[in-house]
Amino acid sequence: MTTRAAEWGKMWFRFRQSTLSVLGLAIVVVIVGAALLAPYIAPHPRHAGSFVNFEASLKPPSRTYVMGTDDAGRDVLSRVLFGARISISLGTAVLVLSVVIGVPLGLVAGYWGGRVGSSIMRVTDVFLAVPPIALALAVTAALRPNLTNAMLAISFAWWPWYTRLVYGQVLSIREEQFVEASRGLGAGPMRIAFREILPNVWSPILIKATLDMGFVILTASGLSFLGLGAQPPTPEWGTMIAEGRNYLPGYWWAATFPGLAIFVAVLGFNLLGDGLRDVFDVHIEQWRTGS
Amino acid sequence: MSFRTYLLRRILHIIPVMVGLSILIFAISRVIPGDPVRLALGTEATIEQVEQLRHQMGLDRPLHVQYLNYVGGLLRGDFGYSLRTHRNVTKDLLDFFPATLELTTVAMLISIAVGVPLGIVSAVKKDSVGDHASRLIALGGVALPRFWLAILLQILFAYKLGLLPTIGRGPAPPVAITGLYLVDSLIVLDFRSFLISAKHIAMPAFALSVGTLAQIMRLIRASMIDETRRDYALAARSYGLPSNLIVYKYLLKNAFTATLTIIGLSYGFLLGNAFLVEYVFAWPGLAFYGVDALLFKDFNGVIAVTLVVGMAFALVNLLVDILYGYIDPRVRYGER
Amino acid sequence: MTMDRPLLEVKALGIHLLTYEGRARTINGVDLSIARGESVALVGETGCGKSVTAKAIMGLLPPNAEVVSGSVSFKGRDLLRLPEPEIRAIRGRQIAMVFQDPSTALNPVFTVGEQLGDVIVWQGAARAYPRRRGGDIRARSIELLRLVRIPDPEGMLNRYPVELSGGMRQRVLIALALAGRPELLIADELGTALDVSVQDQILGELTELVRSQGLSVLYITHNLGVARMVSGRIYVMYGGEIAEVAPTAAMFRRQHHPYSQGLLAAVPRLTGTIGSGIEGRIPDYIAPPPGCRFAPRCFARMEVCDRQPPPVVEIEPGRKVACYLYGGHPGGG
Numbered sequence: 001m002t003t004r005a006a007e008w009g010k011m012w013f014r015f016r017q018s019t020l021s022v023l024g025l026a027i028v029v030v031i032v033g034a035a036l037l038a039p040y041i042a043p044h045p046r047h048a049g050s051f052v053n054f055e056a057s058l059k060p061p062s063r064t065y066v067m068g069t070d071d072a073g074r075d076v077l078s079r080v081l082f083g084a085r086i087s088i089s090l091g092t093a094v095l096v097l098s099v100v101i102g103v104p105l106g107l108v109a110g111y112w113g114g115r116v117g118s119s120i121m122r123v124t125d126v127f128l129a130v131p132p133i134a135l136a137l138a139v140t141a142a143l144r145p146n147l148t149n150a151m152l153a154i155s156f157a158w159w160p161w162y163t164r165l166v167y168g169q170v171l172s173i174r175e176e177q178f179v180e181a182s183r184g185l186g187a188g189p190m191r192i193a194f195r196e197i198l199p200n201v202w203s204p205i206l207i208k209a210t211l212d213m214g215f216v217i218l219t220a221s222g223l224s225f226l227g228l229g230a231q232p233p234t235p236e237w238g239t240m241i242a243e244g245r246n247y248l249p250g251y252w253w254a255a256t257f258p259g260l261a262i263f264v265a266v267l268g269f270n271l272l273g274d275g276l277r278d279v280f281d282v283h284i285e286q287w288r289t290g291s
Numbered sequence: 292m293s294f295r296t297y298l299l300r301r302i303l304h305i306i307p308v309m310v311g312l313s314i315l316i317f318a319i320s321r322v323i324p325g326d327p328v329r330l331a332l333g334t335e336a337t338i339e340q341v342e343q344l345r346h347q348m349g350l351d352r353p354l355h356v357q358y359l360n361y362v363g364g365l366l367r368g369d370f371g372y373s374l375r376t377h378r379n380v381t382k383d384l385l386d387f388f389p390a391t392l393e394l395t396t397v398a399m400l401i402s403i404a405v406g407v408p409l410g411i412v413s414a415v416k417k418d419s420v421g422d423h424a425s426r427l428i429a430l431g432g433v434a435l436p437r438f439w440l441a442i443l444l445q446i447l448f449a450y451k452l453g454l455l456p457t458i459g460r461g462p463a464p465p466v467a468i469t470g471l472y473l474v475d476s477l478i479v480l481d482f483r484s485f486l487i488s489a490k491h492i493a494m495p496a497f498a499l500s501v502g503t504l505a506q507i508m509r510l511i512r513a514s515m516i517d518e519t520r521r522d523y524a525l526a527a528r529s530y531g532l533p534s535n536l537i538v539y540k541y542l543l544k545n546a547f548t549a550t551l552t553i554i555g556l557s558y559g560f561l562l563g564n565a566f567l568v569e570y571v572f573a574w575p576g577l578a579f580y581g582v583d584a585l586l587f588k589d590f591n592g593v594i595a596v597t598l599v600v601g602m603a604f605a606l607v608n609l610l611v612d613i614l615y616g617y618i619d620p621r622v623r624y625g626e627r
Numbered sequence: 628m629t630m631d632r633p634l635l636e637v638k639a640l641g642i643h644l645l646t647y648e649g650r651a652r653t654i655n656g657v658d659l660s661i662a663r664g665e666s667v668a669l670v671g672e673t674g675c676g677k678s679v680t681a682k683a684i685m686g687l688l689p690p691n692a693e694v695v696s697g698s699v700s701f702k703g704r705d706l707l708r709l710p711e712p713e714i715r716a717i718r719g720r721q722i723a724m725v726f727q728d729p730s731t732a733l734n735p736v737f738t739v740g741e742q743l744g745d746v747i748v749w750q751g752a753a754r755a756y757p758r759r760r761g762g763d764i765r766a767r768s769i770e771l772l773r774l775v776r777i778p779d780p781e782g783m784l785n786r787y788p789v790e791l792s793g794g795m796r797q798r799v800l801i802a803l804a805l806a807g808r809p810e811l812l813i814a815d816e817l818g819t820a821l822d823v824s825v826q827d828q829i830l831g832e833l834t835e836l837v838r839s840q841g842l843s844v845l846y847i848t849h850n851l852g853v854a855r856m857v858s859g860r861i862y863v864m865y866g867g868e869i870a871e872v873a874p875t876a877a878m879f880r881r882q883h884h885p886y887s888q889g890l891l892a893a894v895p896r897l898t899g900t901i902g903s904g905i906e907g908r909i910p911d912y913i914a915p916p917p918g919c920r921f922a923p924r925c926f927a928r929m930e931v932c933d934r935q936p937p938p939v940v941e942i943e944p945g946r947k948v949a950c951y952l953y954g955g956h957p958g959g960g
Binding site for chain 2: 685687715716717718719720723724726731732733734735736737745746749787789790800803804806807
């Protein structure tokens with residue numbers, strides 16, 4: 001039996017083997033770093049808010065303004081950095097909400113089953129009947145368009161996916177030997193749910209959450225682009241694209257760099273999620289077969 | 292349980308889900324903080340006019356009565372009155388739906404037609420330079436914001452190169468049978484009209500397809516590689532069967548069934564992204580109508596669009612399940 | 628002279644598998660031969676390398692396998708050195724393999740008729756050769772299904788594997804292997820996935836078939852009972868090497884290699900005490916012992932056994948053992 005530390009070491013080794021996965025990790029680290037440190041590393045931090053300087057309006061990339069300026073004369077680079085802050089915090093909030101709501105529901109539905117279980121899944125099915133973007137959009141119609149409401153709307157659409165994921169996992173593990181053994185020893189349902197089942201379920205959740213981060217960012221920026229999410233002057237990437245769109249193609253930088261930022265961020269999380277999946281999938285098999 | 296029973300259960304399952312969805316959306320739409328009636332009539336409207344319209348639309352009734360009225364209307368095929376377009380929403384839906392149907396179908400076809408071959412090639416030439424390159428492109432495709440890509444395409448092909456029209460769907464073909472421009476123009480063999488419609492649909496469909504294309508490619512690749520490891524693949528080789536036969540017939544059919552369910556799910560994401568792509572290209576489809584309804588807070592419009600989207604998604608998934616059962620005999624004969 | 632030349636001759640075969648943990652020296656100098664019309668059994672426990680040997684003969688080794696030495700002569704040609712198109716011409720038509728697990732060796736999404744038809748048509752050729760008509764293919768398919776004693780062959784053509792019982796599927800697998808009229812059949816753990824009674828029945832039918840068609844067969848099995856029933860000669864394999872080879876009857880009367888003795892003692896009998904097992908585990912192929920690979924588990928272990936691999940000693944014509952107990956100094960006879 002290898003020790004826990006050795007197991008983690010082995011997984012890290014396997015993770016390192018894939019260049020793409022490491023690249024993903026690097027990108028995520030950079031983005032999260034940018035998000036955390038934005039106020040300190042942005043060259044013109046005040047530009048992230050409602051700042052105007054029409055003399056510097058729509059200047060091309062230069063040494064002072066590495067990514068150029070937008071129509072209000074704000075430094076695009078600083079706004080992109082603060083945009084990372086917004087995207088990451090929004091994404092984290094959405095995922096935390098989704099997991100906190102969705103996972104316990106899935107556990108209950110899967111383990112207890114019966115009437116409770118099927119009612120939960122019925123409700124989940126209703127939410128899942130519509131593509132998440134559509135549902136999030138529909139919800140935004142009922143609320144005032146701002147960042148927080150966008151976050152709530154997306155969470156509203158996102159949590160059922162976790163319920164379904166956990167439900168499926170619990171169903172397949174429920175009948176496994178070690179759960180039976182625990183039950184035979186007299187362990188109560190709560191204990192079984194959290195001690196036996198949850199440890200085997202958290203890795204798919206983690207993988208999904210990592211991959212989802214990218215998709216949530218895409219959805220949020222889409223909402224903002226349509227004007228249903230973050231409002232100007234908030235430097236959300238989608239909002240920035242909507243604003244800068246009018247000045248294409250001549251003044252391309254205002255709309256292009258935010259788009260690139262979204263692309264890189266989503267790519268990073270996808271690569272990282274894929275890498276985690278490669279590492280954990282094998283591990284899951286080992287845990288379950290005991291080899 | 293037999294396959295027929297399974298299908299029947301699936302079809303019946305859609306009903307309660309749709310009912311639940313209608314309740315959900317209805318409930319959401321009534322939480323509007325603003326006053327849509329006032330918005331529709333404008334700020335000059337008097338209080339009497341607002342009250343009159345509100346009464347006309349039944350908005351002063353209790354919620355559950357409103358809901359029942361609405362469902363009653365639905366069963367008659369009436370989606371209510373749109374405060375924005377001042378028309379019956381049903382009529383609006385009928386006008387706008389074919390455009391979205393055409394766009395999403397073409398996008399799906401592109402995704403499959405390009406994604407599957409690329410996936411096969413990538414799997415067969417595993418770990419080659421081409422494989423790594425296509426995998427990177429696939430990863431990029433999923434990460435690309437669809438609306439951003441749409442804008443870039445617009446700038447490049449329409450604005451700069453002038454090859455394709457910037458926005459819109461273009462003129463309708465002389466006959467309107469299905470409402471799908473491409474199909475209609477082909478039916479009457481009007482190739483000029485076909486070409487014009489094709490040019491209009493090219494960019495939106497492509498922008499919409501990119502993410503799904505990438506997903507399909509990755510999935511086919513993974514499935515094919517999985518299948519190569521199976522015993523029957525080794526057995527087929529041991530009988531001396533040529534590798535082309537093995538790859539394109541034996542492996543592909545198995546890999547495809549694995550991918551089929553995901554294709555159904557991807558359609559959902561395609562529908563979701565249609566809202567953004569239609570908006571950018573001013574494509575006169577259901578999603579575009581939906582965005583307008585959202586911005587205007589025209590709740591009847593919003594509910595109608597959501598329900599139709601939900602229904603379409605459910606139908607596609609059902610179709611996928613039927614197809615799956617048709618291809619994979621294990622499903623038909625009850626073994627899993 | 629040509630009558631004396633064996634159909635298949637494996638000489639000093641050495642295969643390494645490159646795995647995550649390192650280079651596994653899986654096959655370490657295997658010698659094996661099969662004459663025309665002969666049924667030979669390759670017996671050994673799981674992990675001894677029997678399947679790898681079989682795959683090497685068919686040219687179906689996994690991509691991480693490296694042949695480091697030896698030859699596999701089939702009708703005078705070294706299969707290891709043939710280019711892929713030529714090997715493919717041999718597969719199915721001259722050497723064919725019957726796989727062990729009928730539930731996974733058949734393609735689930737095609738009917739029996741389609742799969743059989745494909746094999747009949749393509750039979751190891753790059754193009755369908757000779758070009759056959761639909762009617763011919765169907766007739767031949769039915770003929771093959773009859774050969775393996777499948778009732779209602781016409782109906783069977785339209786069935787999917789999922790509809791069939793394990794025994795039926797196994798028969799279909801045999802039919803597929805025989806479609807190309809091969810001269811050598813390799814049966815990899817035939818019937819282990821089936822009920823014992825079904826396995827018995829199929830093995831019996833197969834032996835009869837083999838006899839009537841004059842086929843050579845290599846039976847790979849871990850089951851001594853099966854080996855006794857179907858073969859005329861037995862090779863005992865351990866740790867990637869041949870421990871002992873002898874005609875079947877002689878082998879069961881008396882075993883020379885300690886491992887063979889252990890194998891026979893391990894078989895449970897209806898009378899007497901429960902059979903004893905062999906202590907220990909299969910060798911670590913990545914860092915195998917320098918001497919005899921069985922030495923760590925051997926009750927007759929001597930000092931010389933750990934130092935160098937034992938020589939092969941011919942006890943009588945047709946009986947060979949690789950063990951120091953029967954004489955021989957390291958490196959010699």
